[in-house]
Amino acid sequence: MKKNIVLIGFMGVGKGTTARAYAKKYGVFNIDTDDLIESKENQRIKMIFKEHGEGYFRSLEQDCADWIEKSVDNSFISCGGGFYKVNNLKKLGTVVLLDASYDWIYNRLSTAENSKSKLKKRPLFAEPKKAKKLYEERAKIYKKLADKVVNVEDKNIDEILENIHTLTYI
Ligand code: S3P
Numbered sequence: 003m004k005k006n007i008v009l010i011g012f013m014g015v016g017k018g019t020t021a022r023a024y025a026k027k028y029g030v031f032n033i034d035t036d037d038l039i040e041s042k043e044n045q046r047i048k049m050i051f052k053e054h055g056e057g058y059f060r061s062l063e064q065d066c067a068d069w070i071e072k073s074v075d076n077s078f079i080s081c082g083g084g085f086y087k088v089n090n091l092k093k094l095g096t097v098v099l100l101d102a103s104y105d106w107i108y109n110r111l112s113t114a115e116n117s118k119s120k121l122k123k124r125p126l127f128a129e130p131k132k133a134k135k136l137y138e139e140r141a142k143i144y145k146k147l148a149d150k151v152v153n154v155e156d157k158n159i160d161e162i163l164e165n166i167h168t169l170t171y172i
Contacts, residue, residue: 005076006095007170010144012137013083013124014111015100016154016162021080024163032078035066035085042066047082051125064088083126083140086147096170099148100162102155104137 007024009017018034025032036047039062043050050059067088070079079094091097102110108130111120127133145151150169154162 004071004074004093004095006070006074007078007166008091008095008097009078009080009100009166010086010091010097010148011083011100012102012104012107012140012144013127013133014107014120015102016110017080017100020100020154020159020162020166021078023159024078024166027163028078028167030076030078032080033070033074034080035063035070036082038066038069039063039082046123048123048125060084060087067091067094070094086140086144091147097147097149098166098170099144099151101144101151101153104134106155107137108133 009021011017021032021034024030039050039059040046042065043062045053047059050062063082063085067085067090071090071093074094085091111117111127114120121127126136150166152162152165152169157165
């Protein structure tokens with residue numbers, strides 16, 4: 003079994019921020035699946051969606067998962083919100099869900115300092131109504147796939163990091 007921590011959850015729940023803080027605090031490497039895909043394609047996610055469509059983006063996520071399965075261990079992996087669809091997620095490490103309600107996530111994104119760019123770079127958040135529907139469709143699937151669940155509402159970053167560490171420390 004791999005010793006990666008694989009962080010899943012809905013867009014905007016704070017996976018990237020959490021992952022970077024975790025890596026710094028516990029001295030591990032963090033890799034982010036969206037960043038890997040952008041660097042492999044030399045293109046922003048938004049443009050990949052626009053030019054090639056969502057199906058192509060999902061195939062890049064699968065390539066990314068295959069590479070992680072073959073080549074990555076002892077790392078913290080933050081995943082795009084739809085990465086759970088890859089067919090080998092559970093082989094990549096301990097799957098941790100960052101969980102929060104849709105309203106909390108929407109509020110976090112829309113009140114962030116750089117809220118415009120946070121919303122703009124996420125094509126599937128372009129229409130809040132559609133995003134909410136997507137959240138409702140995915141919420142149960144995330145929970146089913148997760149080995150551990152960390153609710154982030156009303157928690158500061160240190161509490162979140164400690165929760166993850168305690169739940170995954172072997
Ligand atoms: C997606 C989430 C995004 C990114 C892409 C698709 C999704 O990542 O991978 O826009 O399907 O939920 P974040 O969860 O980091 O926003």
